[in-house]
Amino acid sequence: GKEESAKTAGKEKGLEKVTLMLDWYPNAVHSFLFAAEEKGYFKEQGLDVQIEMPADTNDPLRLVAAGKIDMAMSYQPEVLVARGEDIPVQSFAAIVRHPLNQVMVPEDGPIQSPKDLVGKTVGYPSIPLDEAIINTMVKAAGGDAQKVKMVDVGWDLIPAMATKKTDALIGGYINHEKLLLDKEGHPMRTLNPAEYGVPDYYELVMVGSEKGLKEKPEVFKKFVAAMTKGQEYVAEHPEEGLSILLKHEEKSSPLEKDIETKSLDILLPLMDAKDKPFGYQDPQTWDKVASWLKETKVINQKVNAEDAFVNVK
């Protein structure tokens, strides 16, 4: 029903159709998108945005590159990895400007610093990037990274921690997994990679294909303008912003209000670009992240950080 009405609406008013694939299912971090849609900011810009959900966190990048969808949400390091594999994508806006993916350990446990991970098991979803983060953090804290035991926990991060199959966890978000674990009675302490030698990277970025960005820059410009207005609205009225999201999701799969509220509380400061406009990307950050990924051999040497992003104005 929803899709159809959007389509017919698009036809009626001669709006430009744009498909956007989220990084994961809709949650608090996407409030600005739903606000922009609900408040008509997209329409104002002549856009009809259709929002899709991916099967797998890697799908959005590939489908954008293949031209199947126009834009996607992904992760800064992932964009660089993709470019290393000759997947022609570029980031055009930074959404969450700091790592959400942090190491979690039980609050009442003995682990205080990455150094204490030595000899312990760390659960992770088998992504090389997570390995690199742990390595860098342990090394920066003065431990022997070789002696950390990494255990692949598949797609079930929470049960791995909650049932004490591992001592620590990487791959979970402070605005989701941590909140859920807290709620289930497993309070977690978090160790921020940015404090232990990992560059302060952008967790979530907006991605388009090189071709799309070159051929239709105005569409992306309009989109950024609309999403900026959406984010402004959410920042000013967090409660209303959230309720737009909740109401939207109510129709298919209701979200838990208290979790999402806390999540948005955590997110809003991390999304704030301060004196720069929302979505602005700092070339220096891209450079640092790229060199760190090269150092840790997550990506090969030929990746060029400047080509990986554009700031659409």
Place this chain on the structure above:
Amino acid sequence: MRGAIGLSDTLMLSIHDLTYAFQGNRPIFQKINLTVNPGEFVSVIGSSGSGKSTLFKLITGLLEPDQGKIGINGDFSGGRLGKVGYMPQKDLLLPWRPVLDNVLLPLEVRGKKGNLAEAREWLSRFGLSDYENAFPDELSGGMRQRAAFLRTMMTGKDLLLLDEPFGALDALTKRKMHSWLLGLWEDLQKTVLFITHDLEEAILLSDRIYLIGDGNVQEWKVNLPRPRNSEQIYQPAFIELRKELERLIHHEN
């Protein structure tokens, strides 16, 4: 007589120098010759395992001869499948079809709509009218064989190969079938090749008898005038014939 009932003079079945062996076994037939005239009733007898059923499978075209030729109605060339009516030794009624549908099978196979009234008429002549909707597993052995015989009749072919059609019939029904066949079969304009173990039956019904054994065939003419009737079996002449045939068989082996 044949001319009178409208049958041509071409041989209905002719087998020339037929040789056949199952893979890896010694030959069952070695250069045998056998003919059947139109309108004739010919019996085949022989000890168990001598190859009677195999001969029938060769004639129907289910098996191909290693050497020699088999001709139906003078035609030696083409395939023989579908040219004769064949009643196998096992009844092979389809277990999932009621009797009536089993009997109509040959018509179905040729894509014809079965004439229900006619089929019912035949069923009652075969003493099966109460069972047209019964399934084969609800029939007695004799009923099954009658149904299989009727199915062969329904193929409408001129040459019928019957592999022990009356083997499982009780004495009375068998006698009735004999009388029925004798009384009716010239009207039917059928030619019959008939396997039996019952010497009496063979003599009573046949114009000629082929004895199969050790890869050879031997012909034996039945010198009894037609029309015959089933009471004849008690006549001394008949008993004499039977003794003679029995002696011949003993001698063969």
Place this chain on the structure above:
Amino acid sequence: MRGAIGLSDTLMLSIHDLTYAFQGNRPIFQKINLTVNPGEFVSVIGSSGSGKSTLFKLITGLLEPDQGKIGINGDFSGGRLGKVGYMPQKDLLLPWRPVLDNVLLPLEVRGKKGNLAEAREWLSRFGLSDYENAFPDELSGGMRQRAAFLRTMMTGKDLLLLDEPFGALDALTKRKMHSWLLGLWEDLQKTVLFITHDLEEAILLSDRIYLIGDGNVQEWKVNLPRPRNSEQIYQPAFIELRKELERLIHHEN
């Protein structure tokens, strides 16, 4: 005579006032009585569909009577399954077993190791020694029936129920089996209840004959002295008996 060969005087089989009907059909038997003494050879004849095979299924215990009692060896109480040797009308050889294994089946079922040498000896007596490793679908109809008969022998039971054991045998083999049975069977100390369609066979082999028809049975004593031999069928006295029996059957129907 019976005492001499060590058989007791209890009735081997006794059937009292047996009534049976297949569900929804009219009764096949109505209060019939039937007895078989130890060492006796009794034939059962009757038209097709009269219930001969059904009677056997009742005796073996595959079916239970609606009314009346059936006793094996004086025992009316317990189940009858496994108490008699039964040869069904269809051969029912297991298609995936070679002949030898089929014949050894009754021993296997009772958990005994088969005596191979003995089984082979029997196979050769039945003319099957060349086929012990052949599969049923490689046998002729007559061979299959012999194998099934042998399988029944191997049950080792005193009372054998044979449903047309010689039905598919050729004249010669049948004659041999008759001679063999007549010459040997008193030594075997077996009691036989025997279904056949062949009146000659029934007279030649039996002490008594039961005629089944219309839900009733009728007993007929064979007044021929033993030992008998298969040449007797041509004797006038025998032919007279046969005619008499035939008249009785006709009268029945």
Place this chain on the structure above:
Amino acid sequence: MKTKWKKWTADYGLFFLAVICLISIWEWIVLAGAVPAFILPSPTAIWGSLVENRELLFGEHLPATLLEVLIGFGFSLAGGLLFGIGMHFSRSLEKILYPFLVISQTVPLIAISPIFILWFGYTIWSKVAVTFLIAFFPIVVSTYDGLKAGGNEYRELLRTMGANRWMIFKKIQVPMALPSILSGLKMAVVYSVTGATIGEWLGASEGLGYFSRRMSGNLQADSVFAAIFLLSLMGICLFLVISFIEKRLLKNVMRGR
């Protein structure tokens, strides 16, 4: 009347007893805290979520999934029978197809999910395609194997009647293959439910699979299990439908076997 009731009790009484026992034990285990409720919620919690989300579940997600299942099963049935019969008739086709069939089953769907999206987009057809991919395999195998199984003597008889391959196929082989085919269909209809669920994970905006995945991400185990309950119920009902058809169709075919 009374005997019917008795038969029913004999047939299903034990099942319901088992279910009640199981549910009680389950409830007790969760209440006692032996298994965390966010991993395995208690039956009462599941029931609660079912009632709470009834409009969403029954009004939107259940019909969506059922539609995918039915269309997917329909295609599987047609495709499976076609392939099975084709492979039976043509030895070359069999040699060509069988490896691809096996490949189609061993390729992890999640790895090729972008291909599905690329080809079918976010329409119902991507879900139908996944359902087809999963459900048609048992139908092909059981049709092919069923047709192989049999009736040599009957076939010969029909050949002597002048029957062509098609006639023999229709009159002998199909009836003899039916038990095997229906056995395959029973599996396939269950797999169709699985297929639709997986298909919804690859990209959907409605359906019980979508709902359960969303709720699973939110750690709302009771809602996840409410959806699973409905999926299972759907599977059982469809299975029973095929079983019923099986009973009707095989009534005569199973005679004398």
Place this chain on the structure above:
Amino acid sequence: MKTKWKKWTADYGLFFLAVICLISIWEWIVLAGAVPAFILPSPTAIWGSLVENRELLFGEHLPATLLEVLIGFGFSLAGGLLFGIGMHFSRSLEKILYPFLVISQTVPLIAISPIFILWFGYTIWSKVAVTFLIAFFPIVVSTYDGLKAGGNEYRELLRTMGANRWMIFKKIQVPMALPSILSGLKMAVVYSVTGATIGEWLGASEGLGYFSRRMSGNLQADSVFAAIFLLSLMGICLFLVISFIEKRLLKNVMRGR
């Protein structure tokens, strides 16, 4: 000698022709850019990755997955036969078990994966459990249906010989059910590969499923497809093994059917 070669060509020639055609078309499509190489890599790229990673793939991941598949299939075989036979012998057991069987197939694995982790941890047993869950269903259904199919008259004959249920089962029903059971086994062995792959996604440190997921996370489509290639090859080989056993076992059983 010559006829053997001829037979082989007739049997597999077409298959190889089809494969070569398909691979050529595939290569051409990717080279022409009709499908991006990061979604569907070209056959040569897959081959390259296979050669490049050969030590890892053949030395570590393939044996790991194969072990899981074999253990899982072993359990499925034992469990499937046991359940199938049990259900055949006991009507109550059938009524109790069948619904649970169907439930076990319709429950989305992703939703209950935490339970597996809870019970089995990250050991090989969690993968074996998933494999079992997926592969035992076709074995149960085909065993149960196969045992139902038949041999009434043979059974009666054995009963008159005084055979008990067990004897009849062993001597008549097992041989008659074999074709159906083997049909189920062929499906099950293929599903075992799928099961092990999915099991590895729940958390593993080796195996082709693990490798493919990891490479997918790294956006290395060619390596993903190299692993898939090996998984399919494993499925086909195991399938052929069962087919071969089937041929041997059924040689006599199929007589006269």
